[in-house]
Amino acid sequence: MQKFTTFTGLAAPLDRANVDTDQILPKQFLTRVERSGWGQFAFYNWRHRPDGSPDPGFVLNQARYRGASILLARENFGCGSSREHAPWALLDFGFRVVIAPSFAVIFRNNCFQNGLLPIELEPQMQDEWFRRVQAKEGYVIQVNLRDQVLTGIDGFACQFGIDPFRKRCLLEGLDDIGLTLQDEAAIQTHEQTHRQPWQAAVAGVTK
Amino acid sequence: MPTLLDKIWQSHLVRQSPGQPDLLFADRHLLHEVTSPQAFEGLRVKGRGVRRPDLSYAVVDHVVPTSGRELPWADQVAWTQLQALRANCREHGIMLLDISDPRQGVIHVCMPELGLTLPGNTVFCGDSHTTTHGAFGALAFGIGTSEVEHVLATQTLPQAKPRTLAVRLEGQLPPGVSAKDLILYVIGQLGVAGGTGHVIEYLGSAVRELSMEGRLTLCNMAVECGARGGLVAPDETTFAFLRGRPFAPQGADFEQAMAHWRTLYSDEGARYDRQVSLDISGLQPQVTWGTHPGQVMEIAGRVPTPDSFRDPDAVKAAQRALDYMGLKPGQSLGDAAVDVVFIGSCTNGRLEDLQAAAALLKGRRVAPGVRVLVVPGSGQVKAQAEALGLAEVFMAAGCEWREPGCSMCLGMNPDTLSPGQRSASTSNRNFEDRQGRGGRTHLCSPATAAAAALAGRFVDPRQYM
Numbered sequence: 001m002q003k004f005t006t007f008t009g010l011a012a013p014l015d016r017a018n019v020d021t022d023q024i025l026p027k028q029f030l031t032r033v034e035r036s037g038w039g040q041f042a043f044y045n046w047r048h049r050p051d052g053s054p055d056p057g058f059v060l061n062q063a064r065y066r067g068a069s070i071l072l073a074r075e076n077f078g079c080g081s082s083r084e085h086a087p088w089a090l091l092d093f094g095f096r097v098v099i100a101p102s103f104a105v106i107f108r109n110n111c112f113q114n115g116l117l118p119i120e121l122e123p124q125m126q127d128e129w130f131r132r133v134q135a136k137e138g139y140v141i142q143v144n145l146r147d148q149v150l151t152g153i154d155g156f157a158c159q160f161g162i163d164p165f166r167k168r169c170l171l172e173g174l175d176d177i178g179l180t181l182q183d184e185a186a187i188q189t190h191e192q193t194h195r196q197p198w199q200a201a202v203a204g205v206t207k
Numbered sequence: 208m209p210t211l212l213d214k215i216w217q218s219h220l221v222r223q224s225p226g227q228p229d230l231l232f233a234d235r236h237l238l239h240e241v242t243s244p245q246a247f248e249g250l251r252v253k254g255r256g257v258r259r260p261d262l263s264y265a266v267v268d269h270v271v272p273t274s275g276r277e278l279p280w281a282d283q284v285a286w287t288q289l290q291a292l293r294a295n296c297r298e299h300g301i302m303l304l305d306i307s308d309p310r311q312g313v314i315h316v317c318m319p320e321l322g323l324t325l326p327g328n329t330v331f332c333g334d335s336h337t338t339t340h341g342a343f344g345a346l347a348f349g350i351g352t353s354e355v356e357h358v359l360a361t362q363t364l365p366q367a368k369p370r371t372l373a374v375r376l377e378g379q380l381p382p383g384v385s386a387k388d389l390i391l392y393v394i395g396q397l398g399v400a401g402g403t404g405h406v407i408e409y410l411g412s413a414v415r416e417l418s419m420e421g422r423l424t425l426c427n428m429a430v431e432c433g434a435r436g437g438l439v440a441p442d443e444t445t446f447a448f449l450r451g452r453p454f455a456p457q458g459a460d461f462e463q464a465m466a467h468w469r470t471l472y473s474d475e476g477a478r479y480d481r482q483v484s485l486d487i488s489g490l491q492p493q494v495t496w497g498t499h500p501g502q503v504m505e506i507a508g509r510v511p512t513p514d515s516f517r518d519p520d521a522v523k524a525a526q527r528a529l530d531y532m533g534l535k536p537g538q539s540l541g542d543a544a545v546d547v548v549f550i551g552s553c554t555n556g557r558l559e560d561l562q563a564a565a566a567l568l569k570g571r572r573v574a575p576g577v578r579v580l581v582v583p584g585s586g587q588v589k590a591q592a593e594a595l596g597l598a599e600v601f602m603a604a605g606c607e608w609r610e611p612g613c614s615m616c617l618g619m620n621p622d623t624l625s626p627g628q629r630s631a632s633t634s635n636r637n638f639e640d641r642q643g644r645g646g647r648t649h650l651c652s653p654a655t656a657a658a659a660a661l662a663g664r665f666v667d668p669r670q671y672m
Contacts, residue, residue, distance in 0.1 A: 020499070022638045031284040032284060035245040074520060079400065079499075082333060082351055102400060104400075104433055177255070183222050194232070
């Protein structure tokens, strides 16, 4: 996984609650079997009109937010489908951080798996960041994961919380399958001690 | 006093250490074509194998056309995705229910009907509606593709323990009101993120009275209020459903299993992190008016005025939703013409759902200009429905009787809405563009969908009963 320590980038405000993963990565692209190249489809139906031309009304199409790499979002961001294609699309589009008052659980897990940092802030604090980003063109935020601090270009700053294990994985770029494989003995023990006779008859036999 | 979640969690703990999430063993890993190819590719890149192919089960469901599907598909990219699943299952020795397999169907319909999900199991799958399997008293939830890779490689999943939310549903469902109305009502009450971070355990007399099909519907949509999972403690209804299923324990093994399953309930005095009690005796048929499942109303009600919401985000969301849906505040849904009716999906594609719809359609004709797709949840559901004469009822009424698959629930195959078309859909998500760009989805029960097919608009289904 890509390491994450500190990151500084332009912030863009997506002022909608309950943005679901069908919006982040629309279903018509889900048939691809690749893991890369998803950015072109991010928010596709919001970035494009039905005829395929860019929709100037959508925030990420505005010139002042071109090249944004920090997404400000609202409650319950990433709800709905479990598709990891959504964080793949956000990352490939250029985002490294999403800040919201709350995230849907599967989406948040998927972000951590890919080095896209989801940061949860209190709603009032999030309102403050929205105000600042909307008020000043070119508003840049620095994200310091080690100290868990966000600092705006105008000096405004706040702390954020994060699960210590997730933090360690991001800072060190750990491969969590590799970590689990170190527990091979524990997995084997579990397989041997939790095998009920009636379970043994289940798997495999009727395949 | 442990809850049901505590019991399942404890019995699947491979490792618990401070500063790390618990490591859970996966009893069942379900795979489909959309969220697995990159996971298998990840294994290949790292030179890793599949630890327990005997506990992994695959089916093709999301992208399959629901007619003419044996021919080369028009969608070459989808066809490639199917080929990838076939190759991956062959390489690793994983059972695959392919398109020609009579057991093929929507993953959360066909796996339970084979008896694959058992009480007390952990069931993981790269699909958010994996919560469905909680109907058996199994801990079941959706995971991302990286986690699919993790389960393939290790048969375990690192996981922080969710909180518990007891949703107690007391009273008797009125005739003509179904589990789908019940779950839409619950989501409306809890809010679209009201269950986030929790496993919901459904309790109460209304839950005990539900069939397995109804419980599957109830748990299926737990994720639509953000919940990690839904749970119904197993009981005689569960055991009767499982007995004799091909993948369930057989004979003496079944009796022994049942003795264990009888211990799977939340003990008297168990503590939940949150509790909600709802009296559902007077429940009315429910239908969504907006663009998420929490924007729901009684069928005879009025579309809400955005200003009636207290939260400013909810006001904005309601305005946007009404605009997208082409609805006016205060209007009756009975005034909105329905173009397409979709009966199917992992929410409502089971035999009981088709029976409920057919009961209204029998001897009647759908309204002129309304397209009705009936998509059985699995090959077995299809065969049963045909044996019972339901297929004839649907076709005589003017409905399309199709092959099993996810179909118009998410429109990854050719079954989609055109811009501006309005659907009455028995599926689970009414998000913008989900059923087709610009499509306007109203979620409802199979009976309400059938009534909409007959009337060409939303009406109380009980007028046809």
